[in-house]
Amino acid sequence: AQTVTQSQPEMSVQEAETVTLSCTYDTSESDYYLFWYKQPPSRQMILVIRQEAYKQQNATENRFSVNFQKAAKSFSLKISDSQLGDAAMYFCAYRGAQGGSEKLVFGKGTKLTVNP
Amino acid sequence: DAGVIQSPRHEVTEMGQEVTLRCKPISGHNSLFWYRQTMMRGLELLIYFNNNVPIDDSGMPEDRFSAKMPNASFSTLKIQPSEPRDSAVYFCASSPRTSGSRDEQFFGPGTRLTVL
Numbered sequence: 001a002q003t004v005t006q007s008q009p010e011m012s013v014q015e016a017e018t019v020t021l022s023c024t025y026d027t028s029e030s031d032y033y034l035f036w037y038k039q040p041p042s043r044q045m046i047l048v049i050r051q052e053a054y055k056q057q058n059a060t061e062n063r064f065s066v067n068f069q070k071a072a073k074s075f076s077l078k079i080s081d082s083q084l085g086d087a088a089m090y091f092c093a094y095r096g097a098q099g100g101s102e103k104l105v106f107g108k109g110t111k112l113t114v115n116p
Numbered sequence: 117d118a119g120v121i122q123s124p125r126h127e128v129t130e131m132g133q134e135v136t137l138r139c140k141p142i143s144g145h146n147s148l149f150w151y152r153q154t155m156m157r158g159l160e161l162l163i164y165f166n167n168n169v170p171i172d173d174s175g176m177p178e179d180r181f182s183a184k185m186p187n188a189s190f191s192t193l194k195i196q197p198s199e200p201r202d203s204a205v206y207f208c209a210s211s212p213r214t215s216g217s218r219d220e221q222f223f224g225p226g227t228r229l230t231v232l
Contacts, residue, residue, distance in 0.1 A: 045223035102147055106159040
């Protein structure tokens with residue numbers, strides 16, 4: 001079974017600085033998708049960024065980018081120019097691309113605090 | 117679009133009572149997911165449907181839990197009888213499930229269930 005590990009239960013960053021959240025996963029599949037979701041205090045789950053495993057180029061979405069290392073099974077999220085609104089729980093998630101399964105497997109999350 | 121709609125937003129009940137959580141997916145989406153979020157176990161997939169048919173119910177904890185999707189615009193998750201350990205936030209999500217298989221899952225606001 002696939003597993004997703006987020007080793008940092010909590011992180012903090014100063015406003016306007018850069019922070020990197022770590023995520024590792026375990027799978028025997030060769031093709032899959034990886035996601036970062038944000039959950040602010042409102043509880044709403046919001047997709048931040050996604051990466052297809054077959055793509056070597058790291059995904060970017062404005063201030064958010066990933067460092068995808070397939071061989072190491074690592075998928076970190078970098079937030080540049082951090083803003084107060086970035087404060088939230090961040091969840092890394094995995095979804096296999098074989099067999100048609102749509103199941104998302106989540107890590108336990110990292111709580112990000114942004115200090116003014 | 118109204119997004120995924122869940123009701124109720126909060127539910128407080130007593131042990132032994134039946135609880136029914138409701139979900140209306142985004143119109144046109146043909147995959148629907150039920151997740152449970154707890155501090156101890158994080159976010160877990162309970163069950164998901166594709167075209168109203170249950171595809172993977174391996175996450176349903178026990179026979180006390182049941183889920184139905186009688187039509188494309190409505191699903192229920194029922195717990196009978198409820199127990200204090202069922203206290204959690206229950207999320208419903210939907211996805212368009214196009215051939216590209218990279219579709220985002222759109223989450224509802226969740227139902228916070230407290231079983232006393």
